[in-house]
Amino acid sequence: MAEQSPARVLICDDQEMMRVGLRMVVESQPDLTVAGEAADGLRAVAAAAEHRPDVVLMDVRMPVLDGVTAAARIRAAHPGIRILMVTTFDLDEYAFSALRAGADGFLVKDAPAAEMLVAIRGVLRGDPMLAPSVTRRLIDRYVTAGSExxxxxxxxxxxxxxxxxxxxxxxxxxxxxxxxxxxxxxxxxxxxxxxxxxxxxxxxxxxxxxxxxxxxxxxxx
Missing domain, CATH: 1.10.10.10 (Winged helix-like DNA-binding domain superfamily/Winged helix DNA-binding domain)
Incomplete structure (x- = not known):
């Protein structure tokens, strides 16, 4: 039986150290490989079109074009690409918009490597990956706070x-x-x-x- 090719991951973050860290985590796994990197949202959209990754790790706050808009453009152009947003608790005002843009899940920036891999593999399987802590904050802030x-x-x-x-x-x-x-x-x-x-x-x-x-x-x- 032919060996299955590793899933291709596109890493999109404006912080070089974050990209390096994510690359190290991804490349340490035999079933995953880095397809490319992008340091801003516009390059992320172009890289998704060029490399056709299986999953995109997208920071919610990106220069030139924000991560949510970039995710929406990638989703519209390439519906089969999974999108895992990278967020921090103080940036989750963008997270609900990312849900509407078609994100498949969220990865907290300071999550342990094992948790990152669970999230990546989860969205690759088609499972939405949304940490309970992020879910609770999103719901509290956007759905229930002062809204009917x-x-x-x-x-x-x-x-x-x-x-x-x-x-x-x-x-x-x-x-x-x-x-x-x-x-x-x-x-x-x-x-x-x-x-x-x-x-x-x-x-x-x-x-x-x-x-x-x-x-x-x-x-x-």
């Missing part, structure tokens, strides 16, 4: 069970955890999740979480 829920007619399309599953997704539970909580098979949960994404007309679980909180279906505890 916005009714969303798409929620009416969900069955009672699907709404229940969506609520657990919004609280950060995995499919396995939801299955255990609701006494369902994990395959059944996956079916519910697929139907929820289709009915809400969102691309992934992160999009579903945004709908759940903006509509008032879920509130932070």
């Amino acid at each position: 829920p916005r009714p969303d007619d798409r929620l009416r399309r969900l069955t009672e069970r699907e709404a229940e599953v969506l609520g657990l997704i919004a609280r950060g539970l995995s499919n396995a955890e939801i299955a255990g909580r609701l006494y369902l098979g994990e395959t059944t949960v996956k079916t519910h999740v697929r139907r929820i994404l289709r009915k809400l007309e969102v691309r992934d679980r992160i999009g579903a979480v945004v709908v759940a909180y903006e509509s008032g279906l879920c509130r932070p505890s």
Whole structure:
């Protein structure tokens, strides 16, 4: 059987030391390789078009063109490329915009190498990677702070069970955890999740979480 090629990672950060650190982490893994680097958002968009990486590590704050806008342009031009935003707690005012731009997850800049690799491999599998701490701050700041829920007619399309599953997704539970909580098979949960994404007309679980909180279906505890 032919050996699978390493996943190609594009590193985009204006800080050279950060790029060096991420390169070292990526290149230490046999299943990952660095496809290229970019020091500003405009070069990141060009590099994504040139190298066609499997995943982009994108700093949210980039010169020339900010990371959120760069991520949105990459997503529009190359829907198959996964995008993992690199953020810090004091910069998460940009994170909710990145969700809307189609980011697949967030990586905290000072995360340990093992956590970085989990996040990279997670988005490569198609799993949204959103740290609970980032989720909580995003929700508190952008969805619930001084804002009223916005009714969303798409929620009416969900069955009672699907709404229940969506609520657990919004609280950060995995499919396995939801299955255990609701006494369902994990395959059944996956079916519910697929139907929820289709009915809400969102691309992934992160999009579903945004709908759940903006509509008032879920509130932070």
